[in-house]
Amino acid sequence: MKRYQKIMMGLLTLSTLAMAEECCWTEKFEVCKVCSFEEELVPPSFTLGAPSGIPGGKGGGGMAVSGITDKDDTDGGLAFGVGYGDPNKIGGLVSLSIGSVNPVDGGAFNRGALNISAGHSFPDQLIGVSVGVNDIDLWHANHDDHDDDPSLYISATKIIPYNRYPVMLTAGLGNNNFAKVNETGDKKDHVYPFVSGAVYVTPQISLIADYTSDIVTLGAGIVPFPKLPVAFTLGAYDIGKEREEDKVSFIASMAISVRF
DSSP, X not given: OOHHHHHHHHHXXXXXXXXXXXXXXHHHHTHHHHTTOTTOSSOOOSOSSSOOSSOOOTTEEEEEEEEEXXXXXXXXXXXXXXXXXXXXXXXXXEEEEEEOOOGGGTOTTOEEEEXXXXXXXXXXXXXXXXXXXXXXXXXXXXXXXXXXXXXXXEEEEEEEOOSSSOXXXXXXXXXXXXXXXXXXXXXXXXXXXXXEEEEEEETTEEEEEEEEXXXXXXXXXXXXXXXXXXXXXXXEEOTTOOSTTOOOEEEEEEEEEEEO
């Protein structure tokens, strides 16, 4: 798996998983009320790679699977996670991410990593702030499968409750995997920005623009069946063709929410 695929799959899978888990406590954060999601078991995604600032909480979990493809290569990843704590105090998400799922590139499930986030929500301001660490190596088949240290980040998400078209804005800083995708050398001691914005054109559809790792991605979040806890995300990755490959890739993910 190429480095950009590993980074994109990791971030997309985790952002999708986080959205699935967050739906389990969103009534505490009033996002369901603000964005008219009262009838849905899971809301559409609002990021494509940028980590959410909205923290998770006890009583929810989920799984997510994601993929990336272009004319030359296809691969994917999956993740399982569970929330903990109270987001109005300290809450978060602990997850296991696994890749690659394509046996052609050297073996399926040949890389596993632990991811941990913690944060606090501010219901009156409709803001969530989280810190996290991604890609803590648990196993890998070879050195190429894990050539970076864990990535640290801080993220904030703001809900702007327009009556008809609510907006979600996310911004933050991170190191390592949040560096420019073609950058080499030490990325541990530098911080890199990420930002994402989403507008909910309906309670079941969001339109998303994301800038993470110096890559612009455009996409949409879709919840086709409000009574089922399943959400899909589709997008075009690297529309500015910043990678050495000089091409746009198609990305997709699916998340399933679980409450307990």
